[in-house]
Amino acid sequence: GGGEDPMDTGGDSDAGASGGDDAGSITIGSANFPENELLAEIYAAALSDAGVDVDTQLNIGSREAYIAGIQDGSIDALPEYTGGLATYLNPEITATSSEDVLADLQENLPDDLEVLEISDAEDKDSLVVTSETAEELDLTTIGDLEEHAGDLTLGGPPEFETRPNGVDGLQEVYGLEFAGFRSLAAGANLTVQSLANGQVDVANIFTTNPAIEENDFVVLEDPESLFAAQNVVPLIRADAVNPTIEETLNEVSAALNTENLTSMMVQVQTEGQDPAEVAREFVDENL
Amino acid sequence: MISLTWQWLVDPATWTGPGGIISQSITHLRISLVALLLAALVAVPVGLFIGHTGRGRWLAINLAGAFRAIPSLGVLFVATLLLLPRLSGNLAFELPVVLVLVLLAVPPVLSGTYAGVEAVDPAARDAARGVGMTEAQILWQVELPAALPLLLSGLRSAMLQIIATATIAAIVGIGGLGRYLIDGQASRQYEVMAGGAIVVALLALLVDLVMAGLQRLVVSPGLVVAKEH
Amino acid sequence: MIGGVAWSTVGDLLLRHIYLAGVPLLLGLLISLPLGWLATRYRWLAPPMIAGTGLLYTIPSLALFILLPLLLGTRVLDDANVLVAMTLYSVALLTRTVADGLGSVPGATRQAATAMGYGELRRTFVVDLPLAVPVITAGLRVAAVSNVSIVSVAALIGVSQLGQLFTEGFNRNDMGPIFVGIGACVVLALVLDAGIALLSRVLTPWLRAGVAR
Amino acid sequence: MIRFESVTKRYPDGTTAVDDLSLEVPRGGITVFVGPSGCGKTTSLRMINRMVEPTEGRILINDEDVADRKPARLRRSIGYVIQHAGLFPHRTVLANVMTVPTLIGWDKGRARTAAMEAIEKVGLTADQASRYPAQLSGGQQQRVGVARALASDPEVVLMDEPFSAVDPLVRTDLQNEVRRLQRELGITVVLVTHDIDEAISLGDHVAVMRQGGHLAQLASPGELLTEPADDFVASFVGKDRGYRKLGFTETQVEADPERTVSLGEDVPAGRGWVLVADEQEQPLGWVDRQGSGGPVQEEELHRMGSLAEVGDSARVFLDAALSAPSGRGVVVQDGRVVGTVTPERVLEAIRAQGGSDG
Amino acid sequence: MIRFESVTKRYPDGTTAVDDLSLEVPRGGITVFVGPSGCGKTTSLRMINRMVEPTEGRILINDEDVADRKPARLRRSIGYVIQHAGLFPHRTVLANVMTVPTLIGWDKGRARTAAMEAIEKVGLTADQASRYPAQLSGGQQQRVGVARALASDPEVVLMDEPFSAVDPLVRTDLQNEVRRLQRELGITVVLVTHDIDEAISLGDHVAVMRQGGHLAQLASPGELLTEPADDFVASFVGKDRGYRKLGFTETQVEADPERTVSLGEDVPAGRGWVLVADEQEQPLGWVDRQGSGGPVQEEELHRMGSLAEVGDSARVFLDAALSAPSGRGVVVQDGRVVGTVTPERVLEAIRAQGGSDG
Ligand SMILES: Nc1ncnc2c1ncn2[C@@H]1O[C@H](COP(=O)(O)OP(=O)(O)OP(=O)(O)O)[C@@H](O)[C@H]1O
Ligand SMILES: Nc1ncnc2c1ncn2[C@@H]1O[C@H](COP(=O)(O)OP(=O)(O)OP(=O)(O)O)[C@@H](O)[C@H]1O
Numbered sequence A: 001g002g003g004e005d006p007m008d009t010g011g012d013s014d015a016g017a018s019g020g021d022d023a024g025s026i027t028i029g030s031a032n033f034p035e036n037e038l039l040a041e042i043y044a045a046a047l048s049d050a051g052v053d054v055d056t057q058l059n060i061g062s063r064e065a066y067i068a069g070i071q072d073g074s075i076d077a078l079p080e081y082t083g084g085l086a087t088y089l090n091p092e093i094t095a096t097s098s099e100d101v102l103a104d105l106q107e108n109l110p111d112d113l114e115v116l117e118i119s120d121a122e123d124k125d126s127l128v129v130t131s132e133t134a135e136e137l138d139l140t141t142i143g144d145l146e147e148h149a150g151d152l153t154l155g156g157p158p159e160f161e162t163r164p165n166g167v168d169g170l171q172e173v174y175g176l177e178f179a180g181f182r183s184l185a186a187g188a189n190l191t192v193q194s195l196a197n198g199q200v201d202v203a204n205i206f207t208t209n210p211a212i213e214e215n216d217f218v219v220l221e222d223p224e225s226l227f228a229a230q231n232v233v234p235l236i237r238a239d240a241v242n243p244t245i246e247e248t249l250n251e252v253s254a255a256l257n258t259e260n261l262t263s264m265m266v267q268v269q270t271e272g273q274d275p276a277e278v279a280r281e282f283v284d285e286n287l
Numbered sequence B: 001m002i003s004l005t006w007q008w009l010v011d012p013a014t015w016t017g018p019g020g021i022i023s024q025s026i027t028h029l030r031i032s033l034v035a036l037l038l039a040a041l042v043a044v045p046v047g048l049f050i051g052h053t054g055r056g057r058w059l060a061i062n063l064a065g066a067f068r069a070i071p072s073l074g075v076l077f078v079a080t081l082l083l084l085p086r087l088s089g090n091l092a093f094e095l096p097v098v099l100v101l102v103l104l105a106v107p108p109v110l111s112g113t114y115a116g117v118e119a120v121d122p123a124a125r126d127a128a129r130g131v132g133m134t135e136a137q138i139l140w141q142v143e144l145p146a147a148l149p150l151l152l153s154g155l156r157s158a159m160l161q162i163i164a165t166a167t168i169a170a171i172v173g174i175g176g177l178g179r180y181l182i183d184g185q186a187s188r189q190y191e192v193m194a195g196g197a198i199v200v201a202l203l204a205l206l207v208d209l210v211m212a213g214l215q216r217l218v219v220s221p222g223l224v225v226a227k228e229h
Numbered sequence C: 001m002i003g004g005v006a007w008s009t010v011g012d013l014l015l016r017h018i019y020l021a022g023v024p025l026l027l028g029l030l031i032s033l034p035l036g037w038l039a040t041r042y043r044w045l046a047p048p049m050i051a052g053t054g055l056l057y058t059i060p061s062l063a064l065f066i067l068l069p070l071l072l073g074t075r076v077l078d079d080a081n082v083l084v085a086m087t088l089y090s091v092a093l094l095t096r097t098v099a100d101g102l103g104s105v106p107g108a109t110r111q112a113a114t115a116m117g118y119g120e121l122r123r124t125f126v127v128d129l130p131l132a133v134p135v136i137t138a139g140l141r142v143a144a145v146s147n148v149s150i151v152s153v154a155a156l157i158g159v160s161q162l163g164q165l166f167t168e169g170f171n172r173n174d175m176g177p178i179f180v181g182i183g184a185c186v187v188l189a190l191v192l193d194a195g196i197a198l199l200s201r202v203l204t205p206w207l208r209a210g211v212a213r
Numbered sequence D, E: 001m002i003r004f005e006s007v008t009k010r011y012p013d014g015t016t017a018v019d020d021l022s023l024e025v026p027r028g029g030i031t032v033f034v035g036p037s038g039c040g041k042t043t044s045l046r047m048i049n050r051m052v053e054p055t056e057g058r059i060l061i062n063d064e065d066v067a068d069r070k071p072a073r074l075r076r077s078i079g080y081v082i083q084h085a086g087l088f089p090h091r092t093v094l095a096n097v098m099t100v101p102t103l104i105g106w107d108k109g110r111a112r113t114a115a116m117e118a119i120e121k122v123g124l125t126a127d128q129a130s131r132y133p134a135q136l137s138g139g140q141q142q143r144v145g146v147a148r149a150l151a152s153d154p155e156v157v158l159m160d161e162p163f164s165a166v167d168p169l170v171r172t173d174l175q176n177e178v179r180r181l182q183r184e185l186g187i188t189v190v191l192v193t194h195d196i197d198e199a200i201s202l203g204d205h206v207a208v209m210r211q212g213g214h215l216a217q218l219a220s221p222g223e224l225l226t227e228p229a230d231d232f233v234a235s236f237v238g239k240d241r242g243y244r245k246l247g248f249t250e251t252q253v254e255a256d257p258e259r260t261v262s263l264g265e266d267v268p269a270g271r272g273w274v275l276v277a278d279e280q281e282q283p284l285g286w287v288d289r290q291g292s293g294g295p296v297q298e299e300e301l302h303r304m305g306s307l308a309e310v311g312d313s314a315r316v317f318l319d320a321a322l323s324a325p326s327g328r329g330v331v332v333q334d335g336r337v338v339g340t341v342t343p344e345r346v347l348e349a350i351r352a353q354g355g356s357d358g
């Protein structure tokens, strides 16, 4: 593979145990949206402070892509979300609370993968509309969309269309059938922009996305808990774990919560700061 | 995986319906043709001018090179960021895509055109002037028809690139065969991706065949014979 | 910092970009040379070969990047996927170029070489190839420039290089990194282009020797 | 009819291609510009139809300054033929020839008729008219070039090395064709060549030019051979000029009667060379009856030398005499033997004509 | 020395380019294959060095079948020159000429020396040796082509229309050069041309071929002109053959003494044409003293006809006589006037030599 590549030092499946260096080495990956990237940077900064040899491979893509990546050894760890991962592993899942979700997740996790401790920070899938739409159609919960869905276009990442708790789930749980789904592959920002500009009427956006506040979007409540709990949790390949890594990542999880995550996201997305720097600042202050 | 891909391809449901291959191909072709047309509108006159006057050849070569160097993905993102808030509806997505494709198509069309005009036998050009044709008549009656083979092969190679690249339209949420690549990737349905890639390649070949046929129709047989000799 | 991106980041990504675009270019050339030679040597081989390699070019890059691991058994994020895909594109462009280049050698020169007593292989190396340099390097320039552009698509599958600045910038709603990425790509492409042009000049002193007095 | 008045052409790069050239191309006939490569022939020719604009001086056609006419219109009124013909590869032969008639606004039917006429004039068939140039041989293409120049009945036709790219045999054909057409149509042909033989055999007037577009001599071919104006012309017209000028010397050579014998006839030894002819008195060859006699066998026949036809130039007569194995050139009229001439007899006739001013 | 034995060449497309050709190219001298376009000359030539393989028959060089030798080796032992020289544009002149010496494994020093010698032999300078072909004129390039063929001292050199792409003046130069080199080196040259004049003026032996690679006649040029084997050869050697064959007729023409006058000398009327010479007895021209007398003025001089040098062929003598305004051809030796000849005197001499078998 990339053995001849001077820049590709990580990624080997035995990376975690290599080099005689106690702290070991690790390749941190991330999904292709800014928050996950930020979290990955936080992991990376913390681990590197702990003396681990860290490599990053960010913006990999959707869950489907990076899970394959972690399993084949392209990356060793990345920030995950309990609900999403659990649903991915077990589409039949019914649990929605943080504990139940975690339990289900751990049950279905393949042997070669582990999750470490979960953090309080939560970033759930949600359906949002503009405040104008909410007002006009008198929307507060997802269920309120039922009579209007036929006139509305739903927008979100392509995988939302096929996931069990995506378009299908909306139909099953809330009986919604939208006029169309616009698959917006180029990251969450495109979805936000499309909603703001009216190219879509309802959008699938993560709850921590600062754009929600900025644009005065309305997050529709999810009374039926279609979208499961989504606590941030480090996903790591079993053979990449060592005590230093585990301890450090658990510390990170302890320090994270939804508020500080959201405010960091404001820094990154609204103020345009470099995610790596925001992460560094966070690690310096909290760990 | 090959058999899965095959199954996907032969499943009638894959082809029909609003998200089916047929309707996506039509979208794909529509965007591609618009882009090709716009590129031709820009590049052909410029190419003709350069070929006819011999002026600006250096500029054209380097401009074409610089155009080729512009990464499509970056342009797509910039254009989307710029245009999305300013336009409404589908146009907000389609315009950036078309822009990218036009940029992609300009270099081959431009160089095909001026190379075609430049390759016109100097004796024929001299004779045209010598029998009393005006500059415009030389351009339209001699240089353009004689440049057609190279001009059209420039258009053809531009079209091949456009069709392959138009798949990125799916990234910003419009239809076309790129859907199968993007959605297939997102949902790990690799057979959909592979099938989509095959369909794109086939479409490109089909369009090339059609254009080759067109080329036959519009290029004077005299030039074909001349090339064979 | 430039456009909100650290210089060092740009530097790292640029190096990766050069690696991912450059190595396949060289590999592609190495593969195209014998292919192009075969296409000129055996006339009947030329049409299927040119058409076949041309077909490669119609496969969308994104699809190739993602599907190759399945075909090659490589890891999803392996650079090898991009390297192989880009090599295929380079071969697609260069086979025709090499064939054209070898075909551009004047018949009289080729005949003269044979008549002097050159064997076929030797003639190919000492007469045909040097004379094909201008055409081959012209194709190489196009391939280099396109490679630089196409490689950036690999950002969509998380292989880092300058294209990563596009996705990052886009996600942050920030055109700074995108412009930095485009700028770096264009500069890199033009530098490669100029480099190959220069190489071509160095390799073909006879073309600049001026004409008869 | 076409007059160059102190014409100078300097190209932008400083080359003076033509320097203060004054000459007059007479109306009718073929005027040939000849000279070494780069001497400015093409430049001079192209100034006539304003393909090149003179730096100084002026050119008049029928006393009208060409500079006063619109270039495109001027060119449409002048035929133009170049080396390799410069045909339009995407148009059929007919369409090529119709170019000028169409440009000057003739309706399609008339243009077509004129073009077909021109095509026939240059010896091509209607079948060939519908082909594309690439489907014709080089010589045929050159004919199309000539037809294209003639289609609209121009008074003046310019030709720039029209025959230099074709086979020597085809070239001779084409030269004859052009000469015939010129005579038939009474047009004025200005032709450029660097081949002095072509100039002499084709031109009614030959303008020998030297480097820098200087006119060295403008004269008839005969005059050129007899009285070259200077060393340059003398060396340019080259070797054999004494002999070649005989080509322009008309002679009334009186042929000596010659008794012919027929095949199978018994001819005794001692008669020397005997001319054999058939019943129609058409010459068959010579037979040697010096040492041995007997009936004339076909196998014994020596090939004829070249034949002279009554009315031919002194050159042909002398050659007939020199090439005959008997030393007696055979003179024919309508293919029948009239008699023979010895070289001496030819020389006498030349002298009598004052051909060598002796 | 080179023998074609019933050689036939059919190309894959069915064209029979050469049909049952048997002929022998004698050792030494220049043998010219001449014939109309497409008659199979090039094919015949290229079978000698196996650039083309015969379909039937065999070709022997020094009684050895070329088919028994490895093509590449065979070719290295035979020089080869083609139209446009076919030089390697990417190599300097020196490197071009060093090609064969290097191929046959000579060490660099030796190859270089041999190449420089060959370059000098063809009349190029050391300065030109370091240039690229594109920096030379067409004629110079053709010289390099010849040098390249000669560099390794081959016994046999094949030339395919080597001069047809160059200027007529340069062509004459090159022809002389090749003739000189052949004489000097004693090599066997086989040369292909479609120009019968070139064949006749250059060849020691001329093989006239007709369509389909049939040998029409193989003879010396003089023989060809005197006794063409058939109508085809007769028409191919063309007009003026009586005159041209005089070029192969050596003569001892006795010049009549001629009194020369010098410029300024007073010559009375009635003396007719008077030859004017300078103090070194070098001829200046003719002056007409028929009707009027007086001192000879430079302006009155009529140009000389062509000059004959003692030892020249009858052709030159006759031309001198025919081209002189006086009817008396000037004969010189080392540039000085020896006397003059009348055409009659030349004819007498020819007869005396039996030049026309009369
Ligand atoms: N467009 C031009 N720019 C500069 N110099 C030119 C141009 N055209 C011709 N010349 C030069 O002018 C001189 C005369 O050229 P011209 O073509 O008239 O010669 P020519 O007698 O026709 O020669 P040839 O027999 O080779 O055709 C040459 O020295 C030539 O190099
Ligand atoms: N490679 C080939 N394949 C098929 N036919 C050929 C080939 N080469 C030559 N011929 C044909 O063989 C015949 C003889 O060709 P060749 O080249 O020997 O003629 P040539 O006498 O040299 O003519 P030229 O004077 O035009 O050079 C021609 O009819 C020609 O078309």
Ligand SMILES: [Mg+2]
Binding pocket: D041, D042, D043, D160
């Ligand atoms: Mg000219």
Ligand SMILES: [Mg+2]
Binding pocket: E041, E042, E043, E192
């Ligand atoms: Mg030939």
